[in-house]
Amino acid sequence: MQQRNSDADLEGDIRRTYAGTPVRVRVSGPLTSGGHSLLLLHGWGSRIEHMWPLAAYFPEDTRIVAVDMPGHGESPPPSEPWGVARHVQLVEELIADLTRGPLVIVGHSNGGRIALTMAASDAPPANLEALVLVAPSGIRRKPTAKVRFKRAVARLLKAPFTLLPGRLGEGGVDWLRHSLVWRMLGSSDYRSLEGVMRATFVQTVNHYVEDVLDRIDMPVLVLRGAADRDVTRDQTDRLVAGLADAGYFEVEGAGHFAQTERPDVVAGAIRKLITAEASPGRAAEASA
The missing domain is CATH 3.40.50.1820 (Alpha/Beta hydrolase fold, catalytic domain)
Structure with missing residues (x-):
């Protein structure tokens, strides 16, 4: 303590x-x-x-x-x-x-x-x-049409990588999450952050x-x-x-x-x- x-x-x-x-x-x-x-x-x-x-x-x-x-x-x-x-x-x-x-x-x-x-x-x-x-x-917050659209696009982008085995799939998802396209799907706060603060933001706002x-x-x-x-x-x-x-x-x-x-x-x-x-x-x- x-x-x-x-x-x-x-x-x-x-x-x-x-x-x-x-x-x-x-x-x-x-x-x-x-x-x-x-x-x-x-x-x-x-x-x-x-x-x-x-x-x-x-x-x-x-x-x-x-x-x-x-x-x-x-x-x-x-x-x-x-x-x-x-x-x-x-x-x-x-x-x-x-x-x-x-x-x-x-x-x-x-x-x-x-x-x-x-x-x-x-x-x-x-x-x-x-x-x-x-x-x-x-x-x-009840999602707006814009938010629902972004979530649907994110699911479509992730889908192919989830079919890959083990580390290959994990690596693909990790690459996707660091891509410009994925960042554009996130909020302005998410896009402005890097590294430990971006991970902290994700953990925090999803609580x-x-x-x-x-x-x-x-x-x-x-x-x-x-x-x-x-x-x-x-x-x-x-x-x-x-x-x-x-x-x-x-x-x-x-x-x-x-x-x-x-x-x-x-x-x-x-x-x-x-x-x-x-x-x-x-x-x-x-x-x-």
Whole structure:
């Protein structure tokens, strides 16, 4: 288990090693503030700065922590491909090291996927009290006609290689996956990546949480920008329906990055959840 550092009360940008890899962490506020702490988790392709605008809407003595995930911002890529489980391990070690008292995780997009996976585990951090998820990923999106077409083409391209024996077939599939044609079938995020980060991306985006939502017993507030084209209302509706204590709030004037486009509204929702009475239906109360 990650040992707590003696200098955990430092503030500003610091360097830490969690889950065996170095990362940049930003810390604000005293370690033992007596109130709630906030942990800000950015999405894929983002960094601390895409979450930190929220910090301006909380008192200076609020403990706020954010991290550049491996391969993002100023954190180097991991030495091998990571799935969601390793990201969860990193976050758990960070929580033990840099937070005390009741904790609210604010996760955007892939940060929401990581937070949901951790909350659904057999032993989530003892001080984790609630989640606030902004355009969270992890719920399957109903495929568009364009996506269905790309999947059909990919199956056709793979079919001949699957008929070849053993390593010959495996080598053919590996060659195909590194070809320009295959890359063009992938998303823009996939096409922009190479090596360990491309493999990490594939493992991460193919991790879904629908089957574990019933294990989450803490309040979860879900926010989505009204103009979000990356996460649909159908996805957030299914997420909220699968949780025991969940609320939904749509952020007008925002797209996929509501926490940077309307940080005042997102911070207000966080404060409302924190101050809501601790009772069943707390997240729904905060979204009203």
